[in-house]
Amino acid sequence: MSTKARIYTSPSAFPNPQRLRLFLHEKGIADAYDEVIYDMAPGGEQRGWRHLKMNPWGETPTLELPDGSYLSESAAIVRYLDAHHEGRKITGATPLEQGLDTMWDDRVWVQILYRLTTQFHVLHQGLGPKLELTNNPQWGEHCRKEALSHAALVDRHLADGRGWLLGGENPTFADITLCTAIAFSKFGPVATPLDERFEQLDRFWQRWTARTSFQKAYADGGGLEELAHLRR
Numbered sequence: 446m447s448t449k450a451r452i453y454t455s456p457s458a459f460p461n462p463q464r465l466r467l468f469l470h471e472k473g474i475a476d477a478y479d480e481v482i483y484d485m486a487p488g489g490e491q492r493g494w495r496h497l498k499m500n501p502w503g504e505t506p507t508l509e510l511p512d513g514s515y516l517s518e519s520a521a522i523v524r525y526l527d528a529h530h531e532g533r534k535i536t537g538a539t540p541l542e543q544g545l546d547t548m549w550d551d552r553v554w555v556q557i558l559y560r561l562t563t564q565f566h567v568l569h570q571g572l573g574p575k576l577e578l579t580n581n582p583q584w585g586e587h588c589r590k591e592a593l594s595h596a597a598l599v600d601r602h603l604a605d606g607r608g609w610l611l612g613g614e615n616p617t618f619a620d621i622t623l624c625t626a627i628a629f630s631k632f633g634p635v636a637t638p639l640d641e642r643f644e645q646l647d648r649f650w651q652r653w654t655a656r657t658s659f660q661k662a663y664a665d666g667g668g669l670e671e672l673a674h675l676r677r
Contacts, residue, residue, distance in 0.1 A: 449479045452522075453496060454506040456482060458668035460558055460629040462506045464519045467621045470658035474530050520550065523618055536618045542611070549610045549619035556595035558626040561635055564588040569634045589637055592630070596639050596646065599623065603645035608652060616653075624653045632668055 454462040469475040483490040483505060490496065492503040500507040500517045508516045508525075516522050527536045537543035568585035602610070609616045610623065627650050631638040640647040653659045654672075666676045 449477060450511065451479050451481055451509040452506050453481045453483065453491075453499065453509070455491070456668070457663050457665050458629075458632060459505065460562060460625045461504070461519045463628070463662065463667070464618075464622055464625050465506045465522055467625065467658060467662040468523045468526070468535060468618060470661045471616065471621065471656075472527065472530060472532060472535055474526065474532075475661065477530075520554075520618070527618075533615065535616070535621075542617075545611050546617045546619050549617075550622050552595070553599065553619060553622045553626055557592045557599070557639075558622060558629065560588040560592035560595075561626060561629055561637065564592070564637075565629075565632075565635050592637065593639075593642065596626075596643060600643035600645045603649060608649075620649075620653075623649065624659070627653075628663075628667055628669065631671065 452465070454466065457463045457466060466475070466480075469478065483496070491505050496507070497503055499509070499515045502517065504517065506517070506519060506522060508522045510516055516525055524536050527534055534542075537546045564585045567581040567588075599610075608614075610619045611617050616624075623646075627639045627646060629635060631640070640650040660675055663672050663675050664677045666672045
């Protein structure tokens, strides 16, 4: 029986768990954790009572801590693990770096990735009747437009030639969130591929896909034909 800590999570097509998974590989600590991958669709396993006892919100990922308690929400888990483990501080080594990373992560998560996930949920019944309780095409299209308008601002920010959002040599958590947003924008019903619409986001995406951490994090293909060659 494994003695590793557990993360209750989902396949890589689901963007929030994938933010954590990509962080784990970028940090080089993925082997320190066992992943319990739920049957999200159509099973809705994460909304069953066993998971709700750990995380009443019924969402993934959820980290089981050594004392038997649990930590949820992707950014919270990432910040805890980044501080807990040695190595490069992906969420920032100084207060300023941490502030800048949080600023950009919030911008990308709230204005782009969350808009795309809302679009996904209200435009179709992809996760089945247990989970998809609202159908609102007008709101879905509004979210698509909002995601595109904010992606344009990020694209402009990257137009000075910087490789990563904060301008450093290595990606931070905000870059991980942006990478995950681009991947999800290409997924099936979302059908709003940001890398096809914005030159700098395409360059950013290509930069990520060449990284070993990305290739390990998307070892199941992420539900994208483009990444099918990474399947193991």
